[in-house]
Amino acid sequence: GQSLEQPSEVTAVEGAIVQINCTYQTSGFYGLSWYQQHDGGAPTFLSYNALDGLEETGRFSSFLSRSDSYGYLLLQELQMKDSASYFCAVRASDTGRRALTFGSGTRLQVQP
Amino acid sequence: DTGVSQDPRHKITKRGQNVTFRCDPISEHNRLYWYRQTLGQGPEFLTYFQNEAQLEKSRLLSDRFSAERPKGSFSTLEIQRTEQGDSAMYLCASSSTSGSQDTQYFGPGTRLTVL
Numbered sequence: 386g387q388s389l390e391q392p393s394e395v396t397a398v399e400g401a402i403v404q405i406n407c408t409y410q411t412s413g414f415y416g417l418s419w420y421q422q423h424d425g426g427a428p429t430f431l432s433y434n435a436l437d438g439l440e441e442t443g444r445f446s447s448f449l450s451r452s453d454s455y456g457y458l459l460l461q462e463l464q465m466k467d468s469a470s471y472f473c474a475v476r477a478s479d480t481g482r483r484a485l486t487f488g489s490g491t492r493l494q495v496q497p
Numbered sequence: 498d499t500g501v502s503q504d505p506r507h508k509i510t511k512r513g514q515n516v517t518f519r520c521d522p523i524s525e526h527n528r529l530y531w532y533r534q535t536l537g538q539g540p541e542f543l544t545y546f547q548n549e550a551q552l553e554k555s556r557l558l559s560d561r562f563s564a565e566r567p568k569g570s571f572s573t574l575e576i577q578r579t580e581q582g583d584s585a586m587y588l589c590a591s592s593s594t595s596g597s598q599d600t601q602y603f604g605p606g607t608r609l610t611v612l
Contacts, residue, residue: 416597427588427605428588483547484545485542489539
């Protein structure tokens with residue numbers, strides 16, 4: 386089956402840069418997504434990588450290396466509102482082509 | 498675009514009772530997903546609809562769980578004979594066939610507590 390590994394917690398200060406890593410094991414990989422979830426809120430889509438390389442969207446960037454089964458989310462110019470949980474998720478053929486399998490999440494705490 | 502809505506937002510029930518949740522996806526989205534999330538974990542896939550057809554179900558989905566999307570618009574998720582282990586947040590998400598299946602828009606969820 387699928388498995389995803391990401392750190393459980395990360396702490397950083399306002400204005401800093403933080404990288405959240407995700408490694409995965411799966412068969413028939415389609416792509417890696419990142420979602421943000423504030424406490425009590427719904428997951429919100431951030432980015433998606435199907436091919437190797439870096440995707441940039443404003444202060445957030447996401448990277449994928451298919452050969453290493455590895456990706457990361459990079460958050461720049463951290464703001465207090467970035468304090469949230471961040472989930473990587475994969476879609477792959479071994480658990481159905483449409484389902485997303487989520488990691489356990491990385492809780493990011495941004496300090497002043 | 499009013500977003501994905503779910504009803505009720507909270508449900509408290511006694512063990513053994515049946516419960517039903519409703520999800521209204523974004524109006525032009527024909528893909529609909531149900532997930533379950535427990536504290537400190539990521540969402541766990543339950544089932545997927547494309548229009549009214551249920552195309553995928555998690556192997557972990559107990560036969561006490563059933564979902565429908567009769568007219569390809571709103572969907573219901575029913576849990577029969579609830580157990581304390583069913584306590585979780587039940588999330589609905591939708592996406593468009595013109596977009597990526599990886600870009601899913603989540604509703605606020607229904608928090609179920611089984612006493």
